């Protein structure tokens with residue numbers, strides 16, 4: 001198909017006969033007069049905005065200290081009636097230490113049908129964006145392959161605040177590595193294709209629960225390593 | 226473009242039929258007004274919207290002015306990341322490449338995420354002819370596919386269907402394509418979505434080949450971006466072993482950082498959300514995560530011809546947000562099908578005649594599918610001056626002139642029967658060529674109201690047949706804007 005490559009590129013060059021030969025891409029100015037973030041916020045305000053925007057898009061938001069995380073996750077799984085839970089490699093072991101649900105490891109060899117049989121999945125994230133209520137997963141150790149947060153019907157995502165929270169889309173992109181596959185999640189799967197009525201969960205998880213977890217106050221005894 | 230839309234009646238007749246269809250008009254009116262109002266609120270949340278819009282325009286212009294440079298960089302980056310890049314000068318080539326790639330996998334079915342590029346080239350039909358079944362997985366696209374219908378809106382392709390119609394389509398057709406609709410299916414959106422979930426899941430879980438488009442391609446890194454709501458995109462992009470993405474060459478942006486502009490402009494402009502539920506980015510292939518074979522098919526199919534037109538080139542900035550459809554009074558009444566193309570509404574009226582040329586009746590009529598009210602320009606997140614291009618294309622239809630077709634310069638002959646419009650078009654052209662005079666020109670239009678026709682020419686005729694042509698307003702939009710909002714800038 002090499003000839004088509006040359007043909008298309010030659011057409012592009014002919015089509016651009018009006019562009020001065022000496023013009024370099026950078027010579028065509030792009031003014032970036034837009035904001036890096038929309039407003040100045042304290043850490044607590046940013047976290048609150050994240051929680052508010054997540055909830056606005058129908059994610060269920062929970063807040064806890066690190067020491068309360070294992071119990072909270074166990075409760076959430078129980079309440080959802082989950083008998084099995086997918087766990088990416090590298091998810092901190094304590095997070096699911098209190099769960100009764102059977103743990104299923106994220107393996108390269110598992111088939112989509114096997115994933116479909118699992119009730120819930122627990123992951124961390126790479127970055128969360130307050131202004132848009134978005135979680136970004138980048139396949140890091142606590143997050144696993146892209147498909148595990150897609151096929152099961154219930155996703156619990158843990159966000160470490162404040163370290164993993166940024167205000168805006170520009171600040172998030174700065175932190176992310178484009179060579180990794182990224183999944184941006186803003187609320188559960190949804191469609192508005194039928195008379196614009198919003199319905200959750202056509203294909204992705206119908207329930208998205210987000211746990212904002214803060215470190216325990218300094219000096220507190222470390223009961224959960 | 227494909228044969229999908231050949232045999233379409235030209236805009237006037239199609240629009241006249243659509244205008245008589247009261248169900249369609251009711252559905253469309255409800256939809257466009259709902260999205261329009263929500264969008265205005267989402268945009269108002271960002272104080273720097275105009276700066277983002279200016280940056281979006283400038284980034285796209287930079288890319289288009291140096292498209293060869295960025296395409297070559299993109300190719301290098303995708304290849305380095307483990308993908309394979311193919312180039313297709315036209316629809317037939319693109320279809321041949323995809324067919325070949327699918328056959329090489331030994332599969333006879335593929336799952337597809339909604340893609341306008343593949344609709345444009347008629348890929349599903351081309352695959353079907355080779356014995357390969359393509360399943361559309363976006364809910365609206367599924368409705369369209371099962372109903373043997375055509376999409377009528379960029380964002381919500383089945384917007385012309387109401388819930389009772391959708392129920393009937395699912396009930397009657399799902400069984401022929403796979404898992405049948407559940408017994409006693411009602412027309413509640415939740416039940417209909419559940420039926421689609423079950424029907425499609427069976428296909429996702431066994432699919433070996435996925436086909437997608439992309440919203441953006443980053444030249445610097447070789448990253449592709451797909452923006453969606455349902456998760457069907459993520460299914461198609463991550464479960465199959467082979468992924469084939471067919472993307473128009475104009476979708477490239479220079480750098481990773483540039484996404485910060487478009488990922489703010491697109492969701493708010495299209496679905497009126499701060500961010501759409503899912504965005505996926507991928508760069509070539511990743512070990513044991515997602516498809517292990519990735520093919521990118523770069524599609525020309527009339528885009529370089531469009532690029533060759535210095536006025537019309539700006540249509541290639543389009544990020545397919547569909548905001549211009551929702552504010553267009555002609556679209557609202559005529560519906561998407563009347564445009565006879567996968568690109569309906571104002572953007573379709575300038576893009577289709579450029580991609581396909583103006584030889585056919587429908588394409589020659591499209592530049593007239595507008596009242597030139599300017600709402601589409603005001604709303605466009607990349608500031609495409611659609612009215613300017615419309616007038617330019619009308620002039621081309623009326624006066625003929627030099628254009629590029631399939632990479633070759635040809636001289637068009639003037640269309641017959643448009644002589645009366647010629648003078649008016651020249652006047653409009655003059656005004657648009659002299660930006661400083663535009664304001665004055667619009668006032669002039671106001672003052673010469675009694676000289677304006679009672680019926681619009683071309684496709685607008687069908688519209689004016691069923692209503693009186695609105696008076697040219699006393700005050701032009703720009704004047705009004707200056708007076709009401711512009712003052713505090």
Ligand code: SF4
Pocket residue numbers: 542543544545546547548549550572601604605606607608609
């Ligand atoms: S022309 Fe502008 S408003 Fe219309 S779909 Fe394209 S980007 Fe959106």
